[in-house]
Amino acid sequence: MTLLLNQVTKRYGKATAVDHLSLEIPEKEMFGFLGGNGAGKTTTFRMILGLLDRTEGDITWNGEPINYDKSHLIGYLPEERGLYPKLTVKEQIVYLGRLRGMHKQEIIKELEQWLERFKVPEYMAKRVEELSKGNQQKIQFISAVIHKPKLLILDEPFSGLDPVNVEMLKEAVIDLKQQGTSIVFSSHRMEHVEELCEHLCILHKGTPVVQGSLREIKSSFGKKNIVVHAD
Numbered sequence: 001m002t003l004l005l006n007q008v009t010k011r012y013g014k015a016t017a018v019d020h021l022s023l024e025i026p027e028k029e030m031f032g033f034l035g036g037n038g039a040g041k042t043t044t045f046r047m048i049l050g051l052l053d054r055t056e057g058d059i060t061w062n063g064e065p066i067n068y069d070k071s072h073l074i075g076y077l078p079e080e081r082g083l084y085p086k087l088t089v090k091e092q093i094v095y096l097g098r099l100r101g102m103h104k105q106e107i108i109k110e111l112e113q114w115l116e117r118f119k120v121p122e123y124m125a126k127r128v129e130e131l132s133k134g135n136q137q138k139i140q141f142i143s144a145v146i147h148k149p150k151l152l153i154l155d156e157p158f159s160g161l162d163p164v165n166v167e168m169l170k171e172a173v174i175d176l177k178q179q180g181t182s183i184v185f186s187s188h189r190m191e192h193v194e195e196l197c198e199h200l201c202i203l204h205k206g207t208p209v210v211q212g213s214l215r216e217i218k219s220s221f222g223k224k225n226i227v228v229h230a231d
C-alpha cells in the first residue's frame with residue numbers, strides 16, 4: 001500500500017508549515033523524515049493521519065484517501081506522548097485495543113509478548129504514573145502497535161530514551177518492518193534514519209530539501225553535509 005503525497009501544503013495564516021511536499025512512501029519499507037525543530041515533520045504526519053486539514057494537495061494510500069474507516073490499519077506514536085496515568089498498563093492497552101475492535105484475550109496475549117520483549121513483564125499491573133518517562137514511552141509504543149497496523153507512523157520515537165531503550169525500540173521496529181509493516185518515522189538525528197531507512201526526506205522550514213534513497217542521497221551529498229541537527 002503505497003502512500004502518496006502530492007503537493008501537500010499547510011499554511012497557518014501567512015506562515016507555511018509544509019510547502020508543496022510530494023513524496024512516494026513505498027509499501028513495507030521504513031521511510032525517514034529528518035529535520036530540525038519546526039521543519040514540518042509533525043504537521044506532515046498529522047495531515048497523513050487526517051488529524052489536520054491540508055491547505056492544498058492530496059494524500060492517498062493505495063490509490064484512495066485515508067479515511068477514518070482505515071484507522072484500524074494505522075498505528076500512531078505522537079510526539080506529545082499521552083497515556084492515562086491512573087490506569088494500569090493492562091487497562092490502558094486493553095482499552096485502546098478494544099477501541100480498535102480487538103478481543104480482550106487477544107490484546108492481553110499481545111501485551112504479554114511485548115512486555116516480555118521489553119523485559120518488563122511485571123509492568124502489566126503497574127499504574128502508568130508509576131513508570132519512568134522512558135518506560136511510559138515503551139507502553140505508548142505498544143499502544144501504537146498492539147493492533148498490528150499495516151502503516152505505522154512514529155513521531156520522534158527515540159527522543160528522550162536512553163541508549164539501551166533506543167536499541168530495544170529500534171530492534172522492535174526492524175522486526176515489524178520485516179513482518180511487512182510500512183513504517184514512517186521522524187528524527188532530528190541522521191544516524192537513526194541512516195541505520196533504519198531505505199528512503200528519506202530532509203525537511204527544512206516545510207520544504208523538502210532533498211529526498212530519495214539513502215544511497216543516492218549519500219552519494220550526492222556526502223554524510224557530513226546531511227547532519228541537520230545535533231540534539
Ligand code: ATP
Nearest residue numbers: 012016017035036037038039040041042043044079
Ligand atoms: P519539532 O521537531 O520541533 O516537533 P516539526 O518538524 O515536527 O518540529 P512542526 O511541529 O510540524 O515541526 O511545525 C512546523 C511549523 O509549523 C513550525 O514553524 C511551527 O511553529 C508551525 N506550526 C505548527 N503548528 C502550528 C499552529 N497550530 N499554528 C501556527 N503555526 C504552527
